[in-house]
Structures are given as C-alpha cells and as structure tokens.
Amino acid sequence: MPVDFQDLSADRGQKWREDLRAALAAKERSALPRVKMPELAPAERIKGFREVNSGLNEEMAVREAKRCLDCITPSCVSGCPVGINIPGFIKRIEAGDFLAAARKLKETNALPAVCGRVCPQEVQCESKCVYHKMKKPPVAVGYLERFASDCERSERRAAGAAAPVPGAEAANGSRVAAIGSGPASLTFAGQMARFGFRVTVFEALHELAGVLSYGIPEFRLPKGIVRSEIAYLESIGVVFERNVVVGKTLSMDDLKSQGFQGFFIGSGAGLPKFMHIPGENAIGIYSSNEYLTRVNLMRAYQFPEYDTPIVRGRRVAVIGGGNTAMDSVRTAVRLGAEKAMIVYRRSEEEMPARIEEVHHAKEEGVEFLTLTNPVEYVPDASGRVKQMKVQNMELGAADDSGRRRPVAIAGSEHLIDVDTVVVGVGTDPNPLIPRSIPGLEVSKWGTIVVDEETMGTSLPGVYAGGDIVRGGATVILAMGDGKKAAEALRDFLRREFPAG
C-alpha cells in the first residue's frame, strides 16, 4: 500500500502535535518501558471462553502513547497493509482525545477493534518501528489501536447513536453486491456505502463476518465486537442477507437482473485441507474448520443447552502450526482436554502463528511436538481414533518459500495415544463461486485471478479480494483488498453509468 506522506505530514504539522512533541524529550520517551497487556491468568482463563487479553486502561494507554516518537517519516506506517496514520492516532491518545484517535483509525481501517486484536503486528507495523534500531521493543501499536476503538465502541453504545460516517458522499442510487461477509466484504461494503452506493452483502451462513465469526474463538475476538461493527455498517445503510449461497440460491445473473451493477467476491478460502493419510476419516478426526465452527458458530461448548455436539477429547492432537492450529488447540484445552498437543512438521521458528498465540498456548499447558508429522491414524473397533503414528523430521534445504523443508527421518515412526485429532494444515479456496460463474478466470490453485492494482477479475464490473484471491492470508490484507476494490469499482461505475 503506497503511503501518503503528504497527508501524514500535514497532520503532523498541526500546532497541537508540535506542542505535544515539545512536552517530552525523545530521550525520555524512549526510556519508558513498553506496556504489558493485562491478561487473565492461565488457570482462570482455561475454564471458559472469556477474552484472554483484557485491554489497556487509560493511564497505560497514554503512557504507551508517549513512547511513540512521532517520527517525521514514520516507518511503522509502511508496515501496515492499509497504511494507517499510526503516529496520528497514537498522538491523539497521548493528548487524551480517544475518540479522535478512533476516528483517525476509521479513516483507513473499518475494523480497528478487530485488527488491534488479531493482526500479526510483530511482522507488520511493529516490525518497522524505529525502536528496533535502538534495540528496544517497538511501540505497542496493536494494543493502542484496540484501546482507541474499544473506547469509541463503549461511547457509541452509551450514546445509543450511530457514529458519524467519515467522508460520506451523497447517495447515487447505484446498487452493488458483496458475496461473503468476511473482513474483505465488510470493508468493501463500508467503503461503498460511504461513496454513496446501495450495498447488499450476501452470506451463505446464518451468521455474518466469515472467519471472524466461525473461526477465531471468543477468547481472542469476542463476538460482541464483530456484531457491533456489523451494526455500525447497518446504520450506514448496508443491507445483509443471510442464508444466501451465491451460485446456488441466487446466481450472478439473478443479481444482475435484480439491478446490481457492480460485484465484489469475498468468499474466502473455506475448503479444509486434509493430508490424505490412512485412517483420516476415523471418528474423532476433525478439520480445524469443523472443530472451530462447532464451537464458535454453533456453541457446542454449551451442549446440551445448544443442540450441536462435539467430541470432548481427553488427549487431543492438533496438526499444524498456524493461527488456526493455535486456536484449535487452545479450544481443546477449554473443552477439558487433559493433554493438548501441537504436532508440527517444522521447528517452532517456522511456525506461521502469531508469537502471542504460541506464548499463550504454552502458558495454558499445550505441549509442542515440533519436527513431528503424522503418517497414519489407528482406529479402535468402533472406528474411533485411538492412536496416531508419527514420524520425526529434520530440516533440509530451503524451499521456494525460503523456509527449510522438513524431511522424514527413516525408522523414526512411533505411536501416540489420542482420542481426538484436529487437522489444521490449511484451507483451499472454496470452489463454489468459481464453479458457478462462467468466464471467471481462476488459477491452478483455485484462487480468483485479479489485477493487483484494482482487484478487478476477468469479468468487467466484478472484483474480488481476501482469501479467495490470496489463499489463506490475514484479516488486514483482506480488508486492504476490499478497500482497493471499492475505489476501483466506484471509478468503473462512474465511467460506465455516468448519469448515476
């Protein structure tokens, strides 16, 4: 995302910012220790699904905001995929105007309360913070982002009013559709509504927000936050249609004949991968999608009050090393597992999960079996998995992705007792949409092919973004795509339908 340094510097040049910078010397700022996120103690939090991180209080937030040096060329901004004016919002926190900080965030990020919680900051914004050059921990951008947006949300709730729409344009009557309701579509929808379009979001499930609802657990992202962001979008005129599977319930042609002129496909990468090893269809072996969906979307952890059941394993192995695997294994702990294991074929350094999640998982007693790979599942007479055969691995030469490739060590097979296995080795793009839209160009991996500048697909007026384009990626990248596509679609529609 190209960063608009002119905008940043105009904001930075304001009198109050100058005064704030003058109030405390850079040396004193950089001498302050990085704030620690208050969190529930492990023994307490594993009893339920309450959010682990409890959030900064005002005093902590202002103190952390003081650490930010308000750099002339803020390198942190180039680490953020949507180019948030990071010093701009942080300095508003330091000045005590939390709502102004939240507004600043919302100019570029429709879901700051979500991103502040789930962005892999250590490889994005915070990785570029100037503090690294001083061999000091970076400014806690994510914690501050969460703080400001949480303040704004509780304010909004207290006032019972809709937040003002930053930069809203007059309604133009043109209708656009978003397919899927994950972060890519939500961002697209918010942006188009602001541009004055009538937006309808179609979602296959009975609940909105994609992975934010069915995937990421309550203890990391409380569903109330997601719901409140949806309510905000509704308040600015976005219409949501649940239980509509585009390609099945309605086709693209149906939508066109209903008067939709522009389209955004944000249908995600929802197809779970399995490893296709013997015994994988035994009872007690779940995809991480099924495991997390049963718990998050269907509330199986409240069975039998809720009707959807889940196997509550005592010895649970989760295969994989990404966020999905960490979420699954920590869910297993909360469902009462006596032994919860991560089984990962590379070493801990290669794990794609956020560092914070790995750390939290360890605190919660999760065992890490790295350089270990399952090769077979052994069921009992009733077909339930009782053991898994694994192989030890070692790291060989680097592969295309630059990571060292795991190689099996001959003769290292051994058995581990398990009664539940969660396979979290990734997902593929859901083929439903590509299959149902003739002429839509799709890559050999099943992702939709787009022009990277505009997110335009091979069909005019049809844009796509998020995981359906990237394969499994991140919330903020999906959001960045939604925003880019909205701008391109607006320009396209203004050209095609100038009267509108």
Place this chain on the structure above:
Amino acid sequence: MNFIIEKTFLSENVARLVVEAPLIAQKQHPGQFVIVRTDEKGERIPLTIADADKERGTITLIVQRVGTSSHKISLLNAGSRLLDVSGPLGRPTHIENKGTVLACGGGVGIAPLFPIARAFKEAGNRLIAVLGARTRELLILEGEMAAFADETVVMTDDGSYGKKGVITIGIEEVLRREPVHLAVAIGPAVMMKFVALLTRRYGVPTIASLNTIMVDGTGMCGACRVSVGGKTRFVCIDGPEFDAHEIDYDEMIQRLGTYRAEEKESYDAYLGTLS
C-alpha cells in the same frame, strides 16, 4: 420468510411441511437439499427438498423424528417459521432417458427419492419403484409414487402390507425379470449397502444419495466426508449422490454414529422438556 404454510403427519413419526422459500423453490432441482435451523440454539440439519411449487414459492420437507432437531421440526405448525433455511445445496441428480430406471426407497428415504423418480419418469424412462418399510404405518408416499410410476412394488419387513421381506427381495425380482439401466437407492445406509451389492451382481449402474452428518453444507467443514472409490469426497458439494458401487458404507455407518451418546443425552433432555 420461511413460514410454514402446511404441516401434516404422514405417519406417526414422519411430518410433512410446506415451507415458504421462494428463492429456493425457483432454483431447486431433484436431488438437492436445504440446511435448516429451528431456533437460536438449534443445529443446522440437512433435509431433502421433497417437492417444490415455483408459483406458490414453497418447498416441501419430509422429516422423520430420530432425535432432538428432527423432533423439534416435526412439532412446528402452520403459521410458525423456521429460523434459517439455506439452499438449494448439493448437485442436482443427472436426469436423462436411460430406458428403465429402478427407484429404490427405504423408510424416510422415499421422500428424497420421490422428486428424482418423477424427474426420470418425465424424461421418458420406464420407472419401477420398489418401496420398503419396516411396517405398514411407516410407509410414506406410496400413492404419490404410484401416480406416475409404471409399477410400484411395496415390501414390508413384517409383511403387514405389500410383500413380506426386505427391500432387496423386491428389487431382485425385478432385476431377474427385465433389463434395468439405472438404479437409484435412497434410504438407511445399510439398505443402500445391500442394494448396491445386489445391483453390482446384476451389473446395473446405481447411484445412492448419502445422508451423512453435516454442519455448513457448503464445503467448509468436512463433517460430511465419505470415501468413494478410495478417495475422500464431501457429500454436500461433491454429492449427495455417488456411484453406489464405490462407496465405503461401513466407514459411513461408523461416522454416522459419532455422536450417539451426545444425541441420546440431548434427546432425553429435550423429551423431558416436552412432558
């Protein structure tokens, strides 16, 4: 949306619901299903679209009480509504003129079989229906089938109606008697397994429609996976119909039993709230 227009019982434990669902009624084809949720705490369960009326904008669901969710649905009456109905899901049956088609339905499987059988008849096939039930009271849709079928054979396990014996006996009589070009089997997994064994002996291509456990019905979870020809397939997006001779029924039957203990716990608790 999703209002129930009509509700009747076809037998003591089988209810028939006509549900307002105009979009789905427009789009559905024989062989497809919907996912239904009754209330905020309810499960998502798959039910075949047993019939549809495009003009009225309704679909017909036929549900057999086997546990909490199906019982809840069977108790809904005209005027109330289903919380969520999503579909039509799954691939439609491939309908063509084959010659003679044998439609084999067991128990509540006769409901999903009905629109498929009718479509094969409308495509010009000679259609022979063989319907099986444990006992006379459990037999559904016989009259509706007989209305278009060239021949309808009824088998009951206890001989209380039609011929006595399991469904495969009735099927084999037809297979011995005349050439059959395609068989369609829908019913309990064990029934489909034995029908498949039989039709394989006679070299008759056969499709079976599978009723695995599902959650989303859109290919997202893998709960519905089965082994077909040694490969893992998802019933909700690759099916629900597969080559009956390639399905690993034993694995499927075991997987259907995944939650037996939980289902009983849930059903007992639910029945407790009714009494």
